[in-house]
Amino acid sequence: MNLVVQGDDVDGVALKSVARLTSASRIEQIHPGAFRLVDARPAEDLATLCENACLDWTWVQAGRRLSDFKLFVTDMDSTLINIECIDEVADLQGLKAEVAEITEAAMRGEIDFTQSLLRRVALLKGLSEGALEQVYEERLALNPGAERLLRHLARNGIYTVLVSGGFTYFTDRLRQRLGFDEAYANELEIVDGKLTGRVRGPIVDGAAKAAHLCRVRDARGFAAEQVIAAGDGANDVPMLNAAGFGVAYRAKPVLRAAADCRLDHVGLDGILALFE
The missing domain is CATH 3.40.50.1000 (HAD superfamily/HAD-like)
Structure with missing residues (x-):
């Protein structure tokens, strides 16, 4: 699964923290306010981390268009x-x-x-x-x-x-x-x-x-x-x-x-x- 992370002002440190927490293989920028974390895995503290950083996060099946x-x-x-x-x-x-x-x-x-x-x-x-x-x-x-x-x-x-x-x-x-x-x-x-x-x-x-x-x-x-x-x-x-x-x-x-x-x-x- 991929994890799409979005926000009005995405903090780079917070984004990397989400990637580490979910063991993503890489980060792909979709546009300045949206990023795809490839091959991410569920993590217990994901919701709290994203909420504190004012980020929306969504699990999306890889390849879904x-x-x-x-x-x-x-x-x-x-x-x-x-x-x-x-x-x-x-x-x-x-x-x-x-x-x-x-x-x-x-x-x-x-x-x-x-x-x-x-x-x-x-x-x-x-x-x-x-x-x-x-x-x-x-x-x-x-x-x-x-x-x-x-x-x-x-x-x-x-x-x-x-x-x-x-x-x-x-x-x-x-x-x-x-x-x-x-x-x-x-x-x-x-x-x-x-x-x-x-x-x-x-x-x-x-x-x-x-x-x-x-x-x-x-x-x-x-x-x-x-x-x-x-x-x-x-x-x-x-x-x-x-x-x-x-x-x-x-x-x-x-x-x-x-x-x-x-x-x-x-x-x-x-x-x-x-x-x-």
């Missing part, structure tokens, strides 16, 4: 983008703290996602539809590396899907902006320009996210090992379990435990450095 993958599926809120959209919409209703508390508990897996979503959406009743546009234009930003990642995935012919427990208002715009092939999310009910506090249609929860991944995968004839999935919260666990390679981006502990790769320091384009 980005072109080996055919499908990329990602979550939106706090993964592709820097916010939880529902929390920011609630802020315009003066309810951010209350809604954000529910969101955080759901992302940690402490409460049922569907019930948490219905509770949060109900609190938005009466809010103008214009609040959604305000959040998109003024508060939503892509997480570092998102655009570069999507460009390279497209160049490699990888099919891309955005699937979210958030809202179609945002996923539809991001699909067009970033060139996703498909996008799925919850649809807010809007009547006379105001949110009713309800959601139209089935809820996109963790099981639905995984179902969308499997449906697209099977419809296009891909194998599970040809799928990369990325997320940050508990409702992304089923999706990562259905993928051949799971990425936890700035993730909650419950998802980190289910992932093949954890990115806590570099951007989403750190995924690209993992493969030869």
